[in-house]
Amino acid sequence: MFLSCKIGSCQSANSTTAAQTLEHPIIQLLLDKIKSDVKTEGGTFELSDTNEYMSLSSKYDWGRTSIDFSKLKSEHIFGDLGNDGIEDAVINVNAYYGGNSEHLILYVFSKTANDWKLVLEVNASDKLLKDCDKGKFYPKKIEKGFLIGESQCFKDSDPHCCPSLKYRTTVKLENDRLISIEKKKK
Numbered sequence: 001m002f003l004s005c006k007i008g009s010c011q012s013a014n015s016t017t018a019a020q021t022l023e024h025p026i027i028q029l030l031l032d033k034i035k036s037d038v039k040t041e042g043g044t045f046e047l048s049d050t051n052e053y054m055s056l057s058s059k060y061d062w063g064r065t066s067i068d069f070s071k072l073k074s075e076h077i078f079g080d081l082g083n084d085g086i087e088d089a090v091i092n093v094n095a096y097y098g099g100n101s102e103h104l105i106l107y108v109f110s111k112t113a114n115d116w117k118l119v120l121e122v123n124a125s126d127k128l129l130k131d132c133d134k135g136k137f138y139p140k141k142i143e144k145g146f147l148i149g150e151s152q153c154f155k156d157s158d159p160h161c162c163p164s165l166k167y168r169t170t171v172k173l174e175n176d177r178l179i180s181i182e183k184k185k186k
Helices: 026-037
Strands: 002-006 044-049 053-060 063-069 077-079 088-096 102-111 118-124 137-145 146-151 165-174 177-185
Touching: 026 088, 026 118, 077 137, 088 137, 102 137, 102 146, 118 146, 118 177, 137 165, 146 177
Parallel strands: none
Antiparallel strands: 002 044, 044 053, 053 063, 063 088, 077 088, 088 102, 102 118, 137 146, 146 165, 165 177
C-alpha cells in the first residue's frame, strides 16, 4: 500500500500488534523521528506499509531518498542494554541517499512504565561504535548489559565492497551514546 503524505499528516495504515511484530508505539516513534528527519522538496513523501516491512521515500531534484525497516521482531535486538532491569530495543533502519550511498542507522529504545521512549540514534559507521576509521558495526545480540556485534573494517587497500577486517565488538550504552569497549579479531 502506498500513501502520498504531507509531513506530519500521515499515519501508518497498518498497525499490526501481533507477537512477531514490533510494538505499535516503537513503530510510531520511529516513523515520527524519521519523518522529522526527512528533508523533502515540497514536503511530500511516500509511505509503503505492509505487515512485515515499512518504507518511507522522498523525491529530490537530484534523486530519491528511501528509508526502510522491518516490522518483524526477529530482525531487531531486544534485551537489557545497560544492566538496569529495563528492556531495550535496538532497531535497524536502512537509509539510501541516492547512488550507492547506503547507511545502517541504529535506533535504541527503552521501555518505560507505560510505553517506549527513543534514547538515541546512531549511524553504524560511527567511529566510537565500530572502533575503526572505515567500516560498519552490525549488532547481533544483547548480552549481560552489552550490545554484541561485528565490526567490519576496511584496510586502505580493500575494495569498496569488501572489508577484510572483522571483529567481535562489545558496545556499552553510556550517557546516551553507544561506545565500543572491546574488539577481538575473528
